[in-house]
Amino acid sequence: MTRDTIVSVFNEVAVSQGRTLAPLSDDLRLTECGLDSLSFAIVVANLEDSLGVDPFNAAEWVDFPVTLGDFVQLYDRAVA
Amino acid sequence: MISLWDAVAPPGATIAGGFRDRAGHVDLAELQAGSTFGDALESLADRSVLIATHEQRASALALVELDGLARRVVLCTPDLSAAQLDGVAAAAEADAIVVDSPTDRSTPAPYVVSARPRALQGSRRTRVATEWVLLTSGTTGTPKLVLHTLESLAGSLLPGPDSAPRPAAGGEALVWSTFYDIRRYGGLQIYLRAVLTGAPLVLSCAGEPTAEFLGRAAAAGVTHISGTPSHWRRALMSGAAALLSPRYVRLSGEVADQALLDSLRATFPQARVAHAFASTEAGLAFDVDDGLAGFPEAFVGGGSGAVDLKVEDGTLRIRSRRNASRYLGDGAKALQGEDGYVDTGDRVELVGGRYYFRGRQGGVINVGGLKVFPEEVEAVLNAHPRVRMSLVRARRSPITGAVVVADVVLNETSAPAGADDVKQELLSLCRQVLPAHKVPAKMQIVPALELTPAGKLVRPVG
Numbered sequence: 445m446t447r448d449t450i451v452s453v454f455n456e457v458a459v460s461q462g463r464t465l466a467p468l469s470d471d472l473r474l475t476e477c478g479l480d481s482l483s484f485a486i487v488v489a490n491l492e493d494s495l496g497v498d499p500f501n502a503a504e505w506v507d508f509p510v511t512l513g514d515f516v517q518l519y520d521r522a523v524a
Numbered sequence: 525m526i527s528l529w530d531a532v533a534p535p536g537a538t539i540a541g542g543f544r545d546r547a548g549h550v551d552l553a554e555l556q557a558g559s560t561f562g563d564a565l566e567s568l569a570d571r572s573v574l575i576a577t578h579e580q581r582a583s584a585l586a587l588v589e590l591d592g593l594a595r596r597v598v599l600c601t602p603d604l605s606a607a608q609l610d611g612v613a614a615a616a617e618a619d620a621i622v623v624d625s626p627t628d629r630s631t632p633a634p635y636v637v638s639a640r641p642r643a644l645q646g647s648r649r650t651r652v653a654t655e656w657v658l659l660t661s662g663t664t665g666t667p668k669l670v671l672h673t674l675e676s677l678a679g680s681l682l683p684g685p686d687s688a689p690r691p692a693a694g695g696e697a698l699v700w701s702t703f704y705d706i707r708r709y710g711g712l713q714i715y716l717r718a719v720l721t722g723a724p725l726v727l728s729c730a731g732e733p734t735a736e737f738l739g740r741a742a743a744a745g746v747t748h749i750s751g752t753p754s755h756w757r758r759a760l761m762s763g764a765a766a767l768l769s770p771r772y773v774r775l776s777g778e779v780a781d782q783a784l785l786d787s788l789r790a791t792f793p794q795a796r797v798a799h800a801f802a803s804t805e806a807g808l809a810f811d812v813d814d815g816l817a818g819f820p821e822a823f824v825g826g827g828s829g830a831v832d833l834k835v836e837d838g839t840l841r842i843r844s845r846r847n848a849s850r851y852l853g854d855g856a857k858a859l860q861g862e863d864g865y866v867d868t869g870d871r872v873e874l875v876g877g878r879y880y881f882r883g884r885q886g887g888v889i890n891v892g893g894l895k896v897f898p899e900e901v902e903a904v905l906n907a908h909p910r911v912r913m914s915l916v917r918a919r920r921s922p923i924t925g926a927v928v929v930a931d932v933v934l935n936e937t938s939a940p941a942g943a944d945d946v947k948q949e950l951l952s953l954c955r956q957v958l959p960a961h962k963v964p965a966k967m968q969i970v971p972a973l974e975l976t977p978a979g980k981l982v983r984p985v986g
Contacts, residue, residue, distance in 0.1 A: 460951070461960065475734050475762040481754055481892055484761075485923040486965040493966075500783075500922030508787060510763035 446495065446519045450512075453490045457483050470513030477512065497522040527592025527650040528674060529555070531683055531720050540722030544744055545581045546729040546736075550640060552588065552719070555648075558641030560585045565644060569593050570652065574613055574621040574632065576600040580706050580727045582624035582637050584715060591674060592650035594620075598657040598669070599707040602730060603959055611666050615853035616657055657852060658709055660804040661895040665958075669852035670804050670859070677712060679808065679846055681720040701726035701741045703751030703759070709804040710777045710893070714750050723748075735764035742767035750774035753784050754892035754924045765791055774811075776800040777893040778925045779881040782817040789815060805859055806866040807846025809833065818880040834865065839885050840872050841865040887917065887983045891961040892924035898983070901928060901962055904954055910934050910946050915973050916964065917984050930964035933973055943969045 451468055458465045458478060465478045479487065492498040499522035509515040532552055533539050542551035559565045560582065573594045577583045583599065590597050598616045600609065613621070618632045627634050656677055659667040675682060700718040704711030706727065718725035726744045728737045738759060741749065749770050751759070756775060759765040773788055773795045780799035788797045798813035809831055812819045824833045831844040843865040850859050860866050869885040889896040898916035905914040912933045918926040934946060947967050954963040974982040 462955075473735070473763055475758070475764075481758050481924055482927070482961055482965075485892075485921040485927045488923055489919060489921060489927055489929075489965055498922065508757065508760035510761060 446523055447516050449494055450487075450491065450516055450519060453487050453494065454479070457486050457490065461486070468512055470511060470516070472512045473510060474512060474515060491519065495519060495523055525592075525650060525653050526674075526682060526684070527654070528588050528719065529592060529648050530650055532588060532722075534683070541719055541724055543581050543584045543725050543727055544740075545579065545727045546732060546740065547579070547581070547639065550581065550585065552722075554641045555585070555588060557644060559589055559644040560637040560639075560641050561589065561635060562638065562642040563645065564635055565589060565593070566646075568620055568635065570595045571620045572596040572598070572616055572618045573635075574598045574600055574609070574616065574618045575707075576604070576609060576621055577624040577637065578602065578730060579624055580729075582622075582639070583707055584719075584725070584727065585641070586622050586637060587715075588719065589648075590622075591654045591656075592652065593648075594654055595652055596655040596657060599659065599712070601659055601667075601705060601707050604659075604667070608665075608667060612659065612669065615669050658707075658712070658804050658848075660709075661897065665900050668856070670848045671850050671852050672807075672848050676807060676846055676848065678716045678720060681716055696747070698723040698748055699726065699744055699746045700724070701744070701746040701749045703728060703737075703749075703755035704777070704893075708777075708893075709802060709807075710750065710752065713776075713802065713808060717748075734758050734762040738762060738764040738767055742769075746770060748772040748774070750776065752777040752893035753780050754778060756784060756788060757923055760787055760791065768792070770795045773797045774800060776802050778890055780817060785815055785817060801840075803866075803868055803870075805848050806842040806868050807844060807848065809842045809844065809846070816878070818875075818878045821874060821877045821879060824879065832865070835872055835874075835879070836865075836867075838871050838873075840868045840870050840879075842868060883918070889916075889918040889926050889928055891926055891928060894959075894961050896928055896962045898928075901930065901954065901958065901964065904957055905930060905932060905950055908946075908950055908953060910936070911950070913973055913981070915981055915983070919966065924961075927965040928962060929966040929968075931968055931970045931973060933970055 461483045463478050463483060466472055466476060499518045509518050539553040542549060571594050573590055575583050575586050575597055613632055620635055621632045622635050622637055624637055626636060656672040658670045660670055662668040700714055700723050702711050702714040706712055706715040726741050726746055746768060747770055753775050770792055773792055785797060796813060797815060798811050800811045802808040810823055824835055834841050847866050848859055869888060871882045871885055872879045873882045887898045901916040902914045905911050912935045915931045917929060919929045921927045976982055
């Protein structure tokens with residue numbers, strides 16, 4: 445489950461960066477989830493290691509994910 | 525000799541422009557008969573002054589007030605520790621510090637500015653060509669002090685024979701904003717543009733969420749806005765970027781990749797999207813506005829005289845009147861080479877008539893526009909009793925350009941037990957003494973690190 449992996453990585457990074465996460469629902473805006481840019485960079489690096497993909501690096505990618513749901517979808521498509 | 529105030533308030537002209545932040549708005553015209561220093565302003569004449577305010581707005585006003593009056597102004601970034609501030613004060617021979625909230629500091633002499641100008645007796649008079657000092661990261665964790673003048677910072681924005689044309693009266697009004705802190709080179713450029721063209725400037729506030737800042741910028745009718753690629757990615761992810769309808773979007777401070785340029789063009793179809801190359805030492809070198817990553821080969825070697833570029837040993841070098849003059853402080857190394865060029869340390873490669881940025885020489889890591897010297901982080905790791913050696917390097921990131929990662933060799937090669945505990949200890953050690961962007965995002969314990977025949981760490985290229 446991509447979503448479970450993503451949620452656990454969000455939690456790990458929040459703890460290590462000393463940040464408080466908002467309750468993670470699909471319509472939560474990423475910029476309101478409690479992580480800063482550096483934390484997101486670490487989330488994306490960790491996900492690349494655990495899922496083997498970096499969907500942000502794909503050539504056809506253009507739209508930035510805005511909500512957690514968008515973010516999960518981006519990874520779902522990349523893993524598929 | 526012309527000061528910032530002379531340029532803002534030419535005789536007989538109306539003073540335009542001002543600063544807006546979360547707390548409200550202040551017009552530059554209020555400085556005509558007022559000062560945020562009150563009656564203490566005169567006593568700052570000929571001093572070397574650290575500007576170390578919490579909020580940008582206080583610094584924005586102090587700069588207009590002190591240029592032409594103080595001998596030297598030092599723009600302190602808000603992330604400085606008390607010890608770093610002391611080091612900067614010593615290197616700059618500071619005898620005054622400007623703060624915006626009461627302080628228990630007694631040296632250098634503290635001046636507490638008010639949020640709004642208070643009545644000022646007498647008028648402003650330009651008496652010195654003030655030195656401007658910007659801070660940039662150094663290998664040891666102590667900031668380096670980079671000496672500029674108003675001329676080198678503002679270039680053709682200052683009134684004079686080479687001055688850029690002022691916006692035509694009656695044209696559409698410009699409103700500037702920047703994600704940058706104005707106390708860093710990229711932000712200061714936007715500050716000077718706004719102040720010298722009489723345009724309002726919308727400033728971000730400490731700890732302000734991106735969406736809130738974008739909402740404020742949109743409400744203020746921002747037409748021109750700048751930030752690093754990391755700032756812009758963050759803005760696009762906030763879902764609030766589309767609130768803006770800018771005519772000009774500018775990126776600098778990091779490599780702008782094609783995916784981001786395309787995203788910005790799709791989000792702001794009515795805007796000109798440009799990326800610029802500038803550094804604190806080399807100054808502003810060029811703007812690229814053809815919508816493509818990298819820059820045209822023709823920029824290099826032309827030798828227009830205004831800004832000369834060359835590529836030597838794979839790195840971009842710049843010689844121009846926008847260069848800083850030198851580093852301040854004891855034992856500071858030369859900023860320019862003997863040929864007068866500043867080596868930017870940015871490696872470039874020519875591919876099909878265009879130069880592309882390929883990372884930093886010497887392994888300097890750029891995390892969201894902030895420099896990290898691997899040696900500084902390695903020194904922290906190597907101080908741990910169980911660490912034999914470490915290598916800190918960049919890992920590419922689509923969010924911040926790069927993140928810091930570390931490979932660590934432990935002393936007991938035969939006893940890997942407790943490696944996870946050591947990792948945790950090392951990370952918490954780093955978090956205690958380093959700002960967050962310098963703390964390794966990933967750390968792995970490795971059996972050995974490759975050395976050169978000369979016994980130096982083999983550092984990855986790029």
